[in-house]
Amino acid sequence: MSDSRETVSSKDTEEVIMEATFRALSKHGYKDLRMRDIGEEMDLTRQVIHYHFDGKYDLLSAFLEHVIDQYEGSVEVNEHADPRSELDARIDQCLFGPEFEEFGHWERMKVYHELYTHAQNDGDHRELFNEHYDRIRESIVEVVEEGIERGEFAAVDAERMGQLITDVIHAARGRRMALGHTDAPEEARKAIDDFVLSSLYDDG
Numbered sequence: 001m002s003d004s005r006e007t008v009s010s011k012d013t014e015e016v017i018m019e020a021t022f023r024a025l026s027k028h029g030y031k032d033l034r035m036r037d038i039g040e041e042m043d044l045t046r047q048v049i050h051y052h053f054d055g056k057y058d059l060l061s062a063f064l065e066h067v068i069d070q071y072e073g074s075v076e077v078n079e080h081a082d083p084r085s086e087l088d089a090r091i092d093q094c095l096f097g098p099e100f101e102e103f104g105h106w107e108r109m110k111v112y113h114e115l116y117t118h119a120q121n122d123g124d125h126r127e128l129f130n131e132h133y134d135r136i137r138e139s140i141v142e143v144v145e146e147g148i149e150r151g152e153f154a155a156v157d158a159e160r161m162g163q164l165i166t167d168v169i170h171a172a173r174g175r176r177m178a179l180g181h182t183d184a185p186e187e188a189r190k191a192i193d194d195f196v197l198s199s200l201y202d203d204g
Helices: 013-032 036-038 044-053 056-071 082-098 107-119 125-149 158-181 184-201
Strands: none
Touching: 013 036, 013 044, 013 056, 013 082, 013 107, 036 044, 036 056, 056 107, 056 125, 082 125, 082 158, 082 184, 107 125, 107 158, 125 158
């Protein structure tokens, strides 16, 4: 059992189960994961898991939503920040992730991408990933549109820019996870700055 296990006195029950699922997935992978593996990663009985979730698939669906919510709810931008600062914060959050007390960004991305890979054969999970992708893209589009309206950005095609940035982010994360190219996120960030965001200030 993990030395970092938690009890219900410090987190609510579902949070404990979600973090235990992180640990179990990181050790056993999606294909070989068993409910007992998750139970072994926490100080709660397996019966508690079955009380909250109707089996492994239900638990993993809730877990996927939990992972997505962690990322979508973790962008912190000063309410008075200019559009470029907000855009930078959103891109950095997607590429480098928020801080976590347990399991860093890339440990969590490893689990995320394993579920992402299996989603091609799972309509429900594919829908969750599609919705997440759309929200990332739209959050970027909205900031670009705001910058254009305020006269701080050139009149670029905000939809296409949002699409391109989101695709670069996903490609860089995938390259780091699948191929072990640890410099992929940093290289993607530089490319976005040099070849994409530079057009926001191109009057020509």
